Amino acid sequence: MRNAVLAARELLENLTPLKTDCGRLCQGACCRGDENTGMLLFPGEEALYKDCPFARVVETDFSLGAAPALLLVCEGSCDRKNRPLACRLFPLFLRFREDQPPVLRMDARARAVCPLTDYGLKALDPEFRQAARRAYELLLEDEACAAYLRALDEAFTL
Template sequence: MINWKRIYRLLEDVTPLAADCGKICGAACCSEWEQGVGMYLLPGEEVMFNKNEEWLCWQEHSTEEYEFCPSWTGSVSFVSCNGACPRDKRPFACRTFPVVPYLTPDGNLEMRLDQAASLLCPLVKAGDLGLLERRFLVRARLAWEELLQEPLIRDDVEWESRRLDREQGEPWKKIF
């Protein structure tokens, strides 16, 4: 069983840059840059919330109606911010942005920049993981190593990694 309090504490006092990276982009990742944007919580993460947070909007998305890892069934919590969140309460996805886990075909964990955020985040657009604070990267990796012990989360990271592999070979990727 995942100790979500420990995972959150691990990422409590680290940020992608030593300075406030939100000053570079106008805090784009912490705003509703597009109507309805938000994030999915990982399985079990909802224990960190009481679902009555005034700063969060909750939805449940069916795994049959949306595209999820095949081993995920039922519904998944989707949250969107109603404005500024209390920093110590932010969801896991916010704590590790702009990096995502990637499992190599032989199962090794790598941290990568979230290419889906390349139009939103100048750090991703720069394309250099070395620009990020080492302490942030180490803590994000430690958190993901622990989370990967949960089979549903590992399945999802594996599934997303293979999707990234397939996309990498697509001709349109060479345009960007």
């Protein structure tokens, strides 16, 4: 398990996009997938879900960075202390730019489910944004995580 992923998870352990429960706005839309919908796991994160009671790890047929992409498919509820990093960062995304540092954005893929995406980054709790920025900084210091984030940006840039 990579230290950067653990540290990033820790930073977002107790923070959520709003100070209040944003799930009330949408009845927890981002947790209501089906058995084919999942959250992408960061490099090495699958080790935390070997015997997970609320979710299973599913292989995909594509790669992100050097490794095949893995999804965590959950049952729609979880032990929040063990939710994956992608859930902790949602609805944020790291966008890479030429000759400039990467920048935090709302995840375009979240638009279909998350009402917060209509209001922009400024609507989110500043503490959450700050923790997410720091989490991404830590991830970028890790070679495999940085490659994963770049590949994710390339794969999902619209």
